[in-house]
Amino acid sequence: MSSAAAAAAPEPRPVRFGILGCATIARKVARAMLLAPDATVAAVGSRSEEKARLFAADNGLIPAADDGLRLRLHGTYEALLDDPGVDAVYLPLPTSLHVRWAAAAAARGKHVLLEKPAALCAADLDAVLAACDAAGVQFMDATMLMHHPRTAKMREVVHDKDAFGDVKLINSVFTFRANEDFLQNDIRVKPDLDALGALGDIGWYCIRVILLAVDYELPKTVIALRDPVKNRAGVLLACGATMYWADGKTATFNCSFLTNLTMDITLVGTNGTLRVTDFNIPYQERSAEFTVASKSNFAELGIGCGPLPSKHVVTNDLPQEALMVQEFARLVQNIRDTGSKPEGKWPAITRKTQVVMDAVKASIDKGSEPVEVVS
Amino acid sequence: MSSAAAAAAPEPRPVRFGILGCATIARKVARAMLLAPDATVAAVGSRSEEKARLFAADNGLIPAADDGLRLRLHGTYEALLDDPGVDAVYLPLPTSLHVRWAAAAAARGKHVLLEKPAALCAADLDAVLAACDAAGVQFMDATMLMHHPRTAKMREVVHDKDAFGDVKLINSVFTFRANEDFLQNDIRVKPDLDALGALGDIGWYCIRVILLAVDYELPKTVIALRDPVKNRAGVLLACGATMYWADGKTATFNCSFLTNLTMDITLVGTNGTLRVTDFNIPYQERSAEFTVASKSNFAELGIGCGPLPSKHVVTNDLPQEALMVQEFARLVQNIRDTGSKPEGKWPAITRKTQVVMDAVKASIDKGSEPVEVVS
Numbered sequence: 001m002s003s004a005a006a007a008a009a010p011e012p013r014p015v016r017f018g019i020l021g022c023a024t025i026a027r028k029v030a031r032a033m034l035l036a037p038d039a040t041v042a043a044v045g046s047r048s049e050e051k052a053r054l055f056a057a058d059n060g061l062i063p064a065a066d067d068g069l070r071l072r073l074h075g076t077y078e079a080l081l082d083d084p085g086v087d088a089v090y091l092p093l094p095t096s097l098h099v100r101w102a103a104a105a106a107a108r109g110k111h112v113l114l115e116k117p118a119a120l121c122a123a124d125l126d127a128v129l130a131a132c133d134a135a136g137v138q139f140m141d142a143t144m145l146m147h148h149p150r151t152a153k154m155r156e157v158v159h160d161k162d163a164f165g166d167v168k169l170i171n172s173v174f175t176f177r178a179n180e181d182f183l184q185n186d187i188r189v190k191p192d193l194d195a196l197g198a199l200g201d202i203g204w205y206c207i208r209v210i211l212l213a214v215d216y217e218l219p220k221t222v223i224a225l226r227d228p229v230k231n232r233a234g235v236l237l238a239c240g241a242t243m244y245w246a247d248g249k250t251a252t253f254n255c256s257f258l259t260n261l262t263m264d265i266t267l268v269g270t271n272g273t274l275r276v277t278d279f280n281i282p283y284q285e286r287s288a289e290f291t292v293a294s295k296s297n298f299a300e301l302g303i304g305c306g307p308l309p310s311k312h313v314v315t316n317d318l319p320q321e322a323l324m325v326q327e328f329a330r331l332v333q334n335i336r337d338t339g340s341k342p343e344g345k346w347p348a349i350t351r352k353t354q355v356v357m358d359a360v361k362a363s364i365d366k367g368s369e370p371v372e373v374v375s
Numbered sequence: 376m377s378s379a380a381a382a383a384a385p386e387p388r389p390v391r392f393g394i395l396g397c398a399t400i401a402r403k404v405a406r407a408m409l410l411a412p413d414a415t416v417a418a419v420g421s422r423s424e425e426k427a428r429l430f431a432a433d434n435g436l437i438p439a440a441d442d443g444l445r446l447r448l449h450g451t452y453e454a455l456l457d458d459p460g461v462d463a464v465y466l467p468l469p470t471s472l473h474v475r476w477a478a479a480a481a482a483r484g485k486h487v488l489l490e491k492p493a494a495l496c497a498a499d500l501d502a503v504l505a506a507c508d509a510a511g512v513q514f515m516d517a518t519m520l521m522h523h524p525r526t527a528k529m530r531e532v533v534h535d536k537d538a539f540g541d542v543k544l545i546n547s548v549f550t551f552r553a554n555e556d557f558l559q560n561d562i563r564v565k566p567d568l569d570a571l572g573a574l575g576d577i578g579w580y581c582i583r584v585i586l587l588a589v590d591y592e593l594p595k596t597v598i599a600l601r602d603p604v605k606n607r608a609g610v611l612l613a614c615g616a617t618m619y620w621a622d623g624k625t626a627t628f629n630c631s632f633l634t635n636l637t638m639d640i641t642l643v644g645t646n647g648t649l650r651v652t653d654f655n656i657p658y659q660e661r662s663a664e665f666t667v668a669s670k671s672n673f674a675e676l677g678i679g680c681g682p683l684p685s686k687h688v689v690t691n692d693l694p695q696e697a698l699m700v701q702e703f704a705r706l707v708q709n710i711r712d713t714g715s716k717p718e719g720k721w722p723a724i725t726r727k728t729q730v731v732m733d734a735v736k737a738s739i740d741k742g743s744e745p746v747e748v749v750s
């Protein structure tokens with residue numbers, strides 16, 4: 001940036017978000033928008049204005065947004081997309097609706113923060129990404145853990161070739177015990193809304209952290225674990241897969257709606273071992289931990305071993321979802337206010353996650369046959 | 376026991392162990408025999424008397440056993456087996472020699488404490504077990520973790536149907552980073568000595584703890600992970616497998632000589648999650664931990680989750696290997712002194728472990744085809 005441009009740059013205006021759909025997860029992200037600097041909730045769109053109003057009232061949006069911008073309530077998704085006072089859309093609709101509404105948002109020149117899973121398949125995602133690309137808007141999926149400073153710190157540890165060596169083995173588990181109401185009524189068990197079920201909802205995170213651990217190098221082959229659990233409508237309630245890389249790395253993940261809340265990732269490298277037990281949603285909002293053991297060995301005679309894993313504690317000023325909103329808003333401001341291009345890293349990471357998820361789904365559909373991952 | 380018998384029972388005489396072979400692991404077990412009550416090292420047998428003498432001197436056996444029993448040194452395995460002052464043989468020879476020498480020991484009326492892996496295949500093991508059965512001697516494999524009070528405590532936690540529910544998912548990892556000398560020269564990489572390599576040496580423990588977690592219910596099917604690593608002689612340096620039970624439980628394990636020392640077991644139940652990171656050899660000799668989380672859930676809005684896993688600390692008066700010797704000695708005393716029958720639980724557990732290991736090996740040999748587990 002030239003010094004003239006720097007001198008001319010005004011205090012950046014906040015990014016005006018429109019929330020498209022009032023899903024439960026939108027409550028968390030709405031709160032994040034209130035917490036994040038450079039972001040404001042400008043509008044809420046739902047299937048009725050009344051729903052939008054209730055959501056806004058329930059989530060503290062009306063007073064908080066009443067800072068000269070005034071929150072607007074829209075009774076249709078279209079109306080929100082037509083709102084000229086909206087820079088960016090946060091889209092927490094059921095996955096089956098993503099391709100339509102995310103592409104429509106991009107076509108209206110709105111930046112797109114899209115809930116995960118990004119799409120039902122890579123072809124759908126590609127339609128969204130093409131629309132974003134054509135419109136020059138930023139795309140990012142709402143995988144919050146990506147923005148936690150713990151995640152960055154873990155990557156730093158794993159990249160230490162002396163202390164950690166080369167990652168060879170990854171295990172990830174994300175399960176939670178859904179109650180009967182969830183298993184009967186939640187959108188995540190409905191074939192027309194979230195057909196990927198547990199794979200899309202939580203397997204997504206396992207795939208993402210696995211890719212993160214290997215610097216987004218795609219596995220060559222994916223083989224689903226056998227005996228996935230499906231509901232009567234065929235939606236996945238529990239499944240898993242093993243991924244194989246060309247250089248011999250392997251990763252296994254399990255996701256399930258049927259067992260106790262567990263969010264583990266274990267990375268084993270040639271020289272080190274890293275473990276997290278709350279990788280997706282830290283136990284605490286402002287502080288998160290992981291442990292690392294490096295160059296571990298048996299003691300003399302194999303009596304005891306060490307060193308004990310050392311604990312790393314990472315604090316964060318804002319919760320990870322607010323850091324996500326902040327990062328997205330920063331990119332949008334750059335585009336809107338200084339003519340920058342969209343950051344290509346985010347759609348690329350989303351697409352890799354989707355491509356692996358597609359391969360897992362294909363392997364499940366083929367009775368756990370190996371499926372080659374096509375980038 | 377009748378009161379007359381009780382009155383007549385003298386203070387039980389220690390069990391007189393003969394150590395058959397001077398492997399490195401025998402040093403740890405010799406120490407355990409010195410620590411355990413009711414056990415004494417009566418003899419050491421090696422391929423030369425000089426080797427036996429060196430081993431005895433290096434491991435403090437000569438003074439410790441010089442309590443009226445006098446340690447005897449034998450220059451052949453046969454001589455040790457012929458020693459009438461030996462009640463029980465501890466056999467840490469390379470796996471390929473187990474069937475011959477364990478069966479020979481049983482045939483001489485010696486009780487058999489056999490290093491793991493018990494055998495190269497179930498057929499070999501069956502020959503050993505048949506010999507023990509015919510001779511009425513106790514058989515036990517030297518899987519030390521079985522005797523740690525932590526293991527019993529973990530089983531208790533997992534059996535709590537309210538707090539833990541039903542085990543559905545198990546992950547186990549046992550890897551250590553072998554150095555170049557090990558990878559070139561250790562018996563565990565030699566096809567004629569320990570042909571199962573990492574699978575036999577450390578995969579054995581993964582299989583055992585997985586079986587332990589499901590009360591020794593055999594899986595129906597085993598599928599090896601693809602791309603096992605072998606040395607030039609075809610011995611496994613790294614491999615893994617997934618096991619499938621008829622009721623939908625699954626377990627995955629990884630074992631490797633090529634990555635950082637990691638000894639994890641993670642059990643996920645419908646209501647609880649249990650984690651250990653030093654399951655086979657506790658970090659500390661006299662105290663060991665595991666963590667349990669029960670009925671975990673997301674906090675309001677999915678911001679945070681809890682409860683934090685709670686730590687269980689279990690202390691032990693004796694190291695687990697001494698507790699193993701003590702338990703084995705107790706069983707031998709019962710047989711020797713009171714005419715009890717051998718405890719059938721131990722050979723049964725060994726055999727189940729072996730049968731699963733055989734299925735893993737068969738699946739590896741078939742390029743990761745599913746293999747049914749035959750009991």
